[in-house]
Amino acid sequence: MDARLRRVNKEIADCKSDKSSRVTIDLVDDNPFHLIGAFDGPEDTPYEGGRFQVDIVIPDNYPFQPVKMKFITKVYHPNISSASGAICLDILKDAWSPVLTLKSTLISLQSLLCSPEPRDPQDAEVAKHYMTSKSSFEKTARYWTMIYAGGPGEDGAGRPGKDAAKDEIAMAGLDRAHVAQFEALGFDRSKVIDVLRRMNYRGANVANINDDRVVEELLK
Amino acid sequence: MSQSFPGDALDDTPSRPLIAPLAPMLTLREEYVNGSQGFVKQIDYLISEGWIGVRRTRGDGDCFYRSLAFAYIENILNASDTMLAATGALSVLEASQPQLEQVGFQRLVFEDFYDCLAGLINQVISPGPDGQVLNINTLLEAFNNPEVSNSIVVYLRLLTSAEIKTNPEIAAFLIHPETGEQMDPESFCNNFVEAVGKEADHVQMNALATALKVNVNVAYLDGHDPQGKVSFVPFQNAPFTFLEPVNLLYRPGHYDILDRRDADPIPPLLVQ
Secondary structure (H helix, E strand, O other), X not given: OOHHHHHHHHHHHHHHHOOOOOOEEEEEOOEEEEEEEEEEOOOOOOOOOOEEEEEEEOOOOOOOOOOEEEEOOOOOEXXXXXXXXXXOOHHHOOOOOOOOOHHHHHHHHHHHXXXXXXXXXXXXXXXXXXXXXXXXXXXXXXXXXXXXXXXXXXXXXXXOOOOOOOOHHHHHOOOHHHHHHHHOOOOOHHHHHHHHHHOOOOHHHHHHOOHHHHHHHHHO | OOOXXXXXXXXXXXXXXXXXOOEEHHHXXXXXXXXXXXXXXXXXXXXXXXXXXXXXXXXXXXXXXXXXXXXXXHHHHOOOOHHHHXXXXXXXXXXXXXXXXXXXXXXXXXXXXXXXXXXXXXXXXXXXXXXXXOXXXXXXXXXXXXHHHHHHHHHHHHHHHHHHXXXXXXXXXXXXXXXXXXXXXXXXXXHHOOXXXXXXXXXXXXXXXXXXXXXXXXXXXXXXXXXXXXXXXEEOOOOOOOOOOEEEEEEOOEEEEEEOOOOOOOOOOOOO
């Protein structure tokens, strides 16, 4: 048997036999080189209570080349692209070692959720949010966890129902009063949300942004 | 050789084999004739000291480990008592497996690499799957097969890591190569030993020589010696070995193998 397949099979079997980590690896279309991994959001973080899925592609030269991973579940985190799920983590790049396994790499992603590195961001807007106001960032991350990963949300009640609309202001991590302020000038709500999010109109940073500049952006 | 590996891009000649046949030292000299005369002088010094051959390796960050592995197995192959040399090496390797587990490596991640290395050494004394014992040609072939070659490199990296993690005397020398800060063994090994393509420095070389129980001499070519001499740094960590020391040639950022012959021997015809 091909060495890569032998190794992947061993890793999948090892993961199945370990129930304590709650890390799972499943095949996509019976292809052992395209997998879906999943793990629980770590306790005492905004991701707690969520279940996160990761797309896994095993490259031809595995385990000598790093496994390719990206989040399928949308995550609000400075080192994970909120749009594509791309991950910024050294072991997936130049710090990869053939001693790392699918399971240990997924556990590293779980640890990444515990310890964001905003100075080496994958998602610059999210990183700015994190550095401007950690409490506001955590609130938003918790909301995303509820909407996309089945987390309990702020009040612990979980998502109000599958059909309930997402609250776009909470998704963007903005203050309701700020959005209302510019909506009152006659701008479309989604436009206001988009502009305020991009300008990082949050926390102490609000004082640094002139209202005229916001309006200027809104008029573009 | 169509596969690419991390670190390939660092090489200015990506078509260079992972390990090349032995070539005369004069071929290396030619590369410097129109360049640094300091290097030319030092190469002439090596030749005058009897080091007339060089075995080049690909400059992919694994060159120290790959050079050492190749020279180590070739020394077993060339030992006066191959049975003694091979069984000695195999017993060192056999004993390394529990040590790897002790420092936290899962057997499933290293057993294939181990089998690759031990299998090749075993083939020095007993015929392999192809019904033949190892000779210099099949050894070169094995080391130019990326899967075999890289498996062996990784196993040596793990041996190095396990030695660093278990040998308290090494701890003081674990310095971040860029920042100069002291590092703990775990993060030093994660970043500068176990990761693919990370070059070895003195700490790693010393640890690996100790773990493999092999003596290593490194000739440092830097082009700066006013007399054109070359200093050899010995890593003598194996007082009771059956094996000849491994001799390596260092040029800034790269390791090749040094030899007193200038071409590979033609393997004896095999009995049908």
